[in-house]
Amino acid sequence: MPRIQIWTPANVITASRILAGPICIWWLTAESNMLVWCALALMLIAEATDLVDGYVARSSSRVSNFGKILDPMADSLYRSSVFIAFVINGWMPVWMFAIVVWRDLTVSYLREIAELQSDTLAARMSGKLKAVVQGVAQITLVTMVGIYGVGSFAPYSVTAQGILLIATTVTLYSLLDYVAGVAQKLVRPT
Amino acid sequence: MNQLYTTPNLISLARALLGPLVLVLLVGESFYALLFALVIVGIAICSDFFDGYLARRQGKADELGRYMDGACDAIFNLGVFLGFLAIGWLPASWFLAIYFAEIIVPYIGAFAKQIGQPFEIRWSAKLKSAVHPAAQFITLATALTMAGQSAAGDTMIGIAVLGAAVLASVACLVDHIVLAVLRTTRHA
Numbered sequence: 001m002p003r004i005q006i007w008t009p010a011n012v013i014t015a016s017r018i019l020a021g022p023i024c025i026w027w028l029t030a031e032s033n034m035l036v037w038c039a040l041a042l043m044l045i046a047e048a049t050d051l052v053d054g055y056v057a058r059s060s061s062r063v064s065n066f067g068k069i070l071d072p073m074a075d076s077l078y079r080s081s082v083f084i085a086f087v088i089n090g091w092m093p094v095w096m097f098a099i100v101v102w103r104d105l106t107v108s109y110l111r112e113i114a115e116l117q118s119d120t121l122a123a124r125m126s127g128k129l130k131a132v133v134q135g136v137a138q139i140t141l142v143t144m145v146g147i148y149g150v151g152s153f154a155p156y157s158v159t160a161q162g163i164l165l166i167a168t169t170v171t172l173y174s175l176l177d178y179v180a181g182v183a184q185k186l187v188r189p190t
Numbered sequence: 191m192n193q194l195y196t197t198p199n200l201i202s203l204a205r206a207l208l209g210p211l212v213l214v215l216l217v218g219e220s221f222y223a224l225l226f227a228l229v230i231v232g233i234a235i236c237s238d239f240f241d242g243y244l245a246r247r248q249g250k251a252d253e254l255g256r257y258m259d260g261a262c263d264a265i266f267n268l269g270v271f272l273g274f275l276a277i278g279w280l281p282a283s284w285f286l287a288i289y290f291a292e293i294i295v296p297y298i299g300a301f302a303k304q305i306g307q308p309f310e311i312r313w314s315a316k317l318k319s320a321v322h323p324a325a326q327f328i329t330l331a332t333a334l335t336m337a338g339q340s341a342a343g344d345t346m347i348g349i350a351v352l353g354a355a356v357l358a359s360v361a362c363l364v365d366h367i368v369l370a371v372l373r374t375t376r377h378a
Contacts, residue, residue: 006374025286065304073297077290084282087275094276098213101268101289108296109261115303116253186194186254 005064010057013049014067017074020046021081028085028142031150040142046078047135069111072123075131076104082138086164091141091155096168103130103175110182117185126177130170137167198245199258205237206262209269216273221334227273228330234266235323256311260319264292267322271355279329279348284356291318291359298366307373314365318358325355 005011020042027039053071057063083100086092107127114121140163145153154160193199208230215227241259245251271288274280295315302309328351336345 022286025282066301069297069301069304073294076293080289080293081286084286088282094213094217094272098210098269098272101272102209102265105264105268105292106261108293108300109257109264111300112296112303113254113257113261115300116257121300183194 005062006066008057008062008064008067009060010053010062011064011067011070013053013056014070014074017046017049017078021078024078024082025085025088028082029088033146033150036142036146036150040139040146043082043139043142047139050075050131050135072111072127073108076108079131079134079138080104086138086141089155091145091153091160092164096164099168099172099175100134103171103178106175107178110178114182114185121178121182124174124177124181126170126174130174133170134167137163193250193252194254196245196250196255197248198241198250199255201237201241201244202255202259202262205234205241206265208234209266211269212266213269213273213276216270217276219277224330224334227270228327228334231270231323231326231330235327238263238319238323260315261296263319263322267326268292270326274326274329274352279333280352284352287356288359291363294363295366298370302370302373305374307376309366309369312362312365312369314358314362318362321358322355325351 024039024042024046027035027042050071053067057067080100083092083097087094087097107121111121141160144160148154212227212230215223215230238259241255242251245255268289271280271285275282275285299309329348332345332347
């Protein structure tokens with residue numbers, strides 16, 4: 001059996017994204033404009049790691065099953081952390097966050113269910129779209145907070161809520177797409 | 191072959207759909223909304239026992255049902271905990287601990303299957319699935335007893351039971367991580 005490679009450079013980069021989540025919560029909820037800008041810088045780095053880890057894994061020919069599991073998990077944990085900071089600050093309604101939570105939770109279980117069929121749950125286009133839209137929405141919103149200032153930012157402005165609504169809609173679409181994809185495989189006669 | 195549309199699986203799915211309903215009721219925060227939420231949590235607890243019993247009785251207890259049961263429990267429980275978060279009964283850090291455990295454990299399970307070392311149902315998962323609904327029921331019952339005079343999350347009972355729910359999640363997470371490390375080491 002091949003040796004499992006855990007601490008490859010790509011996996012270390014991916015794991016660093018998980019650590020970025022709690023730091024973003026701390027900085028975004030500190031009610032300091034300077035820390036909002038620091039959080040934005042960290043978020044940009046975290047988004048960059050999402051692009052870099054896959055490239056590093058492929059270029060070093062060290063694409064591993066562990067990495068394929070760690071990458072979507074790190075995405076979920078990091079983005080949910082940023083969204084929970086939005087909820088704490090009152091920038092995002094709980095129902096929108098609930099859809100993010102349920103989508104990520106459902107996909108994590110679908111991954112286990114897909115393994116029952118000896119089938120690894122492949123990344124779907126809706127998942128990639130969701131990641132891009134959520135990342136753009138988070139960065140745009142934090143940039144707006146930085147520009148307007150923590151005290152002056154109007155979280156229920158049409159722009160802010162519109163951005164989050166688009167991200168939520170795409171997240172919901174991704175949830176339904178993954179459920180439909182796995183359900184089709186489960187009911188298909190073998 | 192695993193069957194998707196069995197009665198026990200449909201009961202589990204119905205329980206998952208009750209999660210968003212409880213969230214809406216909790217955000218309402220009126221006495222009757224909380225009472226209805228308590229009734230739904232009670233129904234969810236009963237349905238969790240009933241679907242397992244029915245699956246065994248009908249001879250339809252399979253792996254798919256086991257995972258669907260776990261997934262639907264998690265979706266329902268997070269709906270309730272999100273509601274507690276929204277009305278200030280559950281600190282964000284506590285919610286995050288519960289949520290991180292719920293997300294990470296299935297990923298560890300999928301990885302264990304990939305390396306051919308699947309997990310059996312762990313004691314920590316059973317403990318968590320007993321503690322979470324109990325904590326939700328007691329918290330809601332406490333809030334109703336106090337008729338909204340004080341947030342349940344601020345009482346000793348609320349803090350104790352919700353703290354127990356967080357500890358159960360953390361224990362489940364640590365147990366699965368330790369097991370995964372041991373299995374990975376053995377596999378390597």
